[in-house]
């Protein structure tokens with residue numbers, strides 16, 4: 534019995550298959566739950582603050598104080614909610630968690646002036662198909678630059694890649710550029726990664742060649758996923774990433790036991806996916822063009 538195909542590929546799923554096919558299977562096919570992590574939840578909190586900064590305030594009013602007010606509100610709700618409880622942290626951990634989130638928000642203001650940004654969308658989920666593959670990604674922010682061209686902005690709350698790894702990390706950039714072109718009909722003029730920890734901004738200009746290269750690489754990965762599902766052959770790739778892997782208890786390379794095989798759905802999810810549309814996206818947009 535072959536494994537069911539995952540319903541879609543996202544930039545993080547593409548990366549996870551390349552890093553370790555078995556970890557990809559656990560996440561995308563078996564859908565094993567992963568415990569929340571403090572860095573990921575801190576990133577979510579900061580994303581919410583920056584989203585509200587742009588949608589609740591007009592240019593001219595987007596100040597650091599206004600952002601910190603929103604951080605207070607979001608942090609209060611976060612500490613009272615299930616996400617914080619699931620982390621298992623005690624009350625003493627709240628202040629440092631809040632302080633680290635504040636540092637990221639403050640750093641954002643050193644990278645750009647939000648009052649000069651012409652935002653047209655935030656948290657936009659874009660989807661498209663390439664053959665039998667459905668590609669999906671969420672764009673943190675979509676802007677118009679001074680020429681009226683699209684700019685994709687992605688907030689990063691982890692470490693910026695070192696020089697040697699920069700081009701590899703930018704692979705996801707072209708993924709977003711491709712989604713933008715496929716769904717909105719326009720290739721973005723730039724994709725900007727705002728690394729809030731350092732803080733630095735890394736900007737790249739997508740080209741027809743770079744987008745085509747991404748399409749070819751992603752199609753090859755999808756073919757590899759199809760083959761692995763057909764053969765039920767997802768191999769572990771032990772390495773540095775194992776330290777952060779949530780699935781060690783299920784990984785034979787770490788002395789764990791494989792879970793029961795994933796059950797195929799009654800119908801292929803790809804057969805029931807509606808045509809892609811940015812209008813169905815859960816994010817917020819103004820009139821784009």
Ligand code: SF4
Pocket residue numbers: 553555556769770771772774775778779780781784785786787
């Ligand atoms: S523990 Fe390592 S080898 Fe095993 S699934 Fe996770 S990343 Fe892959």
